[in-house]
Amino acid sequence: MSDGDxxxxxxxxxKPSCELPEDTxxxxxxxxxxxxxxxxxxxxxxxxxxQASSLGLAIQEINQMKEKRLEPVEEGEGKETDEYRSKAGCTIFLGYTSNLISSGIRExxxxxxxxKMVHIYYVS
Known part of the structure; x- marks a missing residue:
């Protein structure tokens, strides 16, 4: 690739940014x-x-994660604590690209x- 390319x-x-119309x-x-x-x-x-087309798939995935987290854990020393229980069912990772922070998804x-509905989050 040349310098010209x-x-x-x-x-x-x-491109430089421009002002958006007031009614945007x-x-x-x-x-x-x-x-x-x-x-x-x-x-x-x-x-x-x-994107609404992804909403249904996201809801299904979230429901599966919630069900997994609610599975009973084995009884034993220290296993009745909320900290252990929150880690026992599954670990929920949230990965997202930085452009989501500039959208309404940031909230x-x-x-x-x-x-604390996600354990680990990663921005790429």
Missing amino acids: ISNAREAVL LKIRGYDFNQGVDLQAVMDSFITTGF SIRYLAEH
């Missing part, structure tokens, strides 16, 4: 700390940037981490 690629990709919707997700209101969650999708990620 690299320069052309930069010009095509790296701001990207913001649902704040689960205000309770779970299904209609409000659905209404928030217009500003969330979330959902914050809620999950804040309420």
Whole structure:
């Protein structure tokens, strides 16, 4: 690849930002700390940037993880503590790309981490 090709690629990709019209919707997700209101969650999708086609698959996966975490653990010394129980069923990893933080999904990620609903999270 020549220097000219690299320069052309930069010009095509790296464009200066411009002002958005005043009536542009701001990207913001649902704040689960205000309770779970299904209609409000659905209404928030217009500003969330979330792809609805993936919603059903995500719900199924989350339900499987919740079921696994609720499986009984063996009795024994120290095994009745919440700390052990939260680690016994499964470890929930949350991986996401940095662009999700600039979308309305950031509020959902914050809620999950804040309420210890994920054990490990990784940004790529």
